[in-house]
Amino acid sequence: xxxxxxxxxxxxxxxxxxxxxxxxxxxxxxxxxxxxxxxxxxxxxxxxxxxxxxxxxxxxxxxxxxxxxxxxxxxxxxxxxxxxxxxxxxxxxxxxxxxxxxxxxxxxxxxxxxxxxxxxxxxxxxxxxxxxxxxxxxxxxxxxxxxxxxxxxxxxxxxxxxxxxxxxxxxxxxxxxxxxxxxxxxxxxxxxxxxxxxxxxxxxxxxxxxxxxxxxxxxxxxxxxxxxxxxxxxxxxxxxxxxxxxxxxxxxxxxxxxxxxxxxxxxxxxxxxxxxxxxxxxxxxxxxxxxxxxxxxxxxxxxxxxxxxxxxxxxxxxxxxxxxxxxxxxxxxxxxxxxxxxxxxxxxxxxxxxxxxxxxxxxxxxxxxxxxxxxxxxxxxxxxxxxxxxxxxxxxxxxxxxxxxxxxxxxxxxxxxxxxxxxxxxxxxxxxxxxxxxxxxxxxxxxxxxxxxxxxxxxxxxxxxxxxxxxxxxxxxxxxxxxxxxxxxxxxxx
RNA sequence: GAGGACGUAGGCGACCGGUCAAGCCGCCAACCUUUCAAGUUGGAAAUUGCGGGUUCAAAUCCCGUCGUCCUUACCA
Numbered sequence: 001x002x003x004x005x006x007x008x009x010x011x012x013x014x015x016x017x018x019x020x021x022x023x024x025x026x027x028x029x030x031x032x033x034x035x036x037x038x039x040x041x042x043x044x045x046x047x048x049x050x051x052x053x054x055x056x057x058x059x060x061x062x063x064x065x066x067x068x069x070x071x072x073x074x075x076x077x078x079x080x081x082x083x084x085x086x087x088x089x090x091x092x093x094x095x096x097x098x099x100x101x102x103x104x105x106x107x108x109x110x111x112x113x114x115x116x117x118x119x120x121x122x123x124x125x126x127x128x129x130x131x132x133x134x135x136x137x138x139x140x141x142x143x144x145x146x147x148x149x150x151x152x153x154x155x156x157x158x159x160x161x162x163x164x165x166x167x168x169x170x171x172x173x174x175x176x177x178x179x180x181x182x183x184x185x186x187x188x189x190x191x192x193x194x195x196x197x198x199x200x201x202x203x204x205x206x207x208x209x210x211x212x213x214x215x216x217x218x219x220x221x222x223x224x225x226x227x228x229x230x231x232x233x234x235x236x237x238x239x240x241x242x243x244x245x246x247x248x249x250x251x252x253x254x255x256x257x258x259x260x261x262x263x264x265x266x267x268x269x270x271x272x273x274x275x276x277x278x279x280x281x282x283x284x285x286x287x288x289x290x291x292x293x294x295x296x297x298x299x300x301x302x303x304x305x306x307x308x309x310x311x312x313x314x315x316x317x318x319x320x321x322x323x324x325x326x327x328x329x330x331x332x333x334x335x336x337x338x339x340x341x342x343x344x345x346x347x348x349x350x351x352x353x354x355x356x357x358x359x360x361x362x363x364x365x366x367x368x369x370x371x372x373x374x375x376x377x378x379x380x381x382x383x384x385x386x387x388x389x390x391x392x393x394x395x396x397x398x399x400x401x402x403x404x405x406x407x408x409x410x411x412x413x414x415x416x417x418x419x420x421x422x423x424x425x426x427x428x429x430x431x432x433x434x435x436x437x438x439x440x441x442x443x444x445x446x447x448x449x450x451x452x453x454x455x456x457x458x459x460x461x462x463x464x465x466x467x468x469x470x471x472x473x474x475x476x477x478x479x480x481x482x483x484x485x486x487x488x489x490x491x492x493x494x
Numbered sequence: 495g496a497g498g499a500c501g502u503a504g505g506c507g508a509c510c511g512g513u514c515a516a517g518c519c520g521c522c523a524a525c526c527u528u529u530c531a532a533g534u535u536g537g538a539a540a541u542u543g544c545g546g547g548u549u550c551a552a553a554u555c556c557c558g559u560c561g562u563c564c565u566u567a568c569c570a
Binding site: 009010012042044045047048049098100102103104109110112113114115116117118119120146147148164167169170173174175177178179180181182183185187188189191192207208209210211212213233235236238240242243244272275276277279281282283284285286302303304305306307308309310316317320321322323324325326328332374375376377400403404437447448449450451452453455456462463464465466467468469 | 501516569
């Protein structure tokens with residue numbers, strides 16, 4: 001039997017980092033086993049579900065490269081089927097009508113749950129549980145009712161989780177869960193089970209916050225006379241304070257689209273995500289999607305929750321530093337031809353792209369990207385820090401001006417002079433330039449570093465970057481001489 | 495309140511009874527030297543939450559304890 005797994009987000013916000021990892025693991029497991037990866041949008045909560053969220057989630061998945069193998073299922077389309085199933089359970093006496101008036105949730109829902117739980121009520125004490133069919137039918141003509149599953153009094157549900165092992169729960173711990181709301185709306189646990197059955201799901205891989213739901217769902221499977229699928233629950237991803245990582249509290253860092261928009265490579269972020277809650281148990285950490293799918297197993301999934309580490313007060317650590325490092329690592333080590341397709345749109349959106357980069361200047365462009373990528377962290381850096389390589393219109397970094405130009409007043413004279421010298425250079429390549437610049441330094445009695453780093457600011461606007469001689473060679477004689485003579489920066493520093 | 499899960503350096507995490515407890519990120523330093531947030535090399539950092547027990551031997555097994563998290567809805 002081929003494995004069929006599904007990722008089933010509810011569209012009540014953008015694609016959360018934890019959901020993204022759930023999607024990843026589902027995807028990896030499907031591909032590893034040669035099975036299918038399916039997508040189901042659980043939009044049954046009409047009050048909170050939005051189309052915008054659905055779009056955002058789809059965008060996030062697309063960016064990560066997880067295209068479903070079959071048509072996307074929208075759970076809300078199956079409501080009639082869900083109701084039919086409940087009707088059947090009702091007729092079979094496996095469910096019953098509960099005429100207790102609905103109590104509207106007010107204030108803190110969680111607190112209310114805890115309060116009620118303290119009373120330690122008998123879960124089977126519902127007065128309508130054993131109403132005769134006749135009485136129930138009669139009452140149903142005039143009164144509203146929810147439909148609950150009739151959970152047996154004695155016994156327990158159990159399942160062998162692929163990650164957490166054997167889970168058991170006494171029936172007495174589980175209430176007669178509501179299947180259908182009094183307004184006829186099917187509830188989550190029912191909908192999930194019905195859809196998973198219809199989609200022939202073989203493995204349910206989801207967050208461990210569903211561990212107790214699983215017991216309820218197994219009860220539904222049993223009532224339906226169906227065999228439950230295998231379950232694999234994933235450890236949670238926590239915030240730095242080990243609390244819940246929430247959209248409300250933590251904002252953008254948890255959204256997938258943030259990373260796409262911040263210039264992350266999907267490959268890098270996937271790789272980072274894979275290492276959160278799963279381990280290959282080898283020392284290799286950099287893995288392509290193919291490598292990940294090859295070695296991914298459910299046994300490698302951890303039981304302990306992982307912390308997504310970031311510091312909202314530190315600009316450089318706005319997200320997990322390993323994620324940033326991973327992205328930088330990909331940018332500077334991936335095959336240049338694989339990187340270029342990502343650089344192009346980035347430059348385009350910054351209006352720095354020129355068609356020649358794909359044609360006559362292709363070699364120059366490749367060499368340049370190859371040179372500057374060594375110190376970049378995100379795709380954004382190509383259009384920000386790397387701007388001077390593609391445009392005359394670039395900014396000068398203030399600290400760089402002070403550090404590299406401020407200490408040696410003579411630079412204001414030397415740099416234009418250097419331009420004069422460079423203009424006469426025929427062989428404008430690294431080694432020869434080195435000789436020329438060295439000689440220039442000697443005759444002026446200054447150090448190579450002072451001069452080159454001063455030039456760095458005028459030529460790139462930055463205080464740091466690749467080897468200056470390589471930069472000079474890459475920029476070419478015209479631009480170099482023009483910028484070295486420019487007075488703009490000197491006026492700025494005044 | 496109840497049920498459950500988890501607990502190895504700041505973070506991710508190896509080691510699932512047997513040498514000085516891997517590796518990665520981060521941090522620090524040196525080197526390179528024309529800078530650096532790159533590269534190379536090195537370093538600091540964990541009495542494996544705590545306390546018992548089993549054993550010749552425990553991070554690894556058992557019990558307790560503390561802490562954290564999840565669940566406990568006519569939300570998903």
